[in-house]
Amino acid sequence: MKITIEEFWNRFKAKSDKLMDLDSLNAEEKDEILNSLDGDLKQYSEGLSFEISKLGTNGRKLTLTAEGDVDYFEDLINLYEQSPILDFWDIVAFKQGKGPNVNISFASYHLSSKKMWFMPMENSEDEEMLGLQIALDSKETEDEDLLVAVYSLIEEMIGEYECATLLSYFELTTISENMEEQGFKPLTELPKFIEMLL
16 A cells, blocks of 8 residues: 555654664564565655664764656655654765765675776767776676676766666677776776766
């Protein structure tokens, strides 16, 4: 049964103290409260999920995410725009970019943005969208797990919203000599490059 935005936030407020105290709950209680919040969110929109940060001096951050699925972005934005102001809670829409230096492990791959290169490619069908050629130290440029790992790395660098709305495709290639002469830039420069486009 679907619930409204108002109902979701009322349920969140009722759980907020317990969620703030996650660290003091036993494993069963922690699972119960997190599953309950996830259930509430899915009742509002099945494509949304969340992340809760570690407890800091200013409290916790609740990040609402559509896991990059643009079909649910409108639901997420509507939910965020009606979010309440709560003491010690920072409510954020979409996973935010972490900047140039990111490391990620996925399946058997361990990637570092410092060891990769990129070259922007125009999208002839949609000038608002961008393609990327990504060069990395791997011969397996068609492997599905590696493609997921690279996408996840880029999303961590520039953020969920930008990754989904600006990046139309990317292709992988193997690092060779003289990358700069071929038109590639260090991948660590990607966040700054994306910022210039916005």
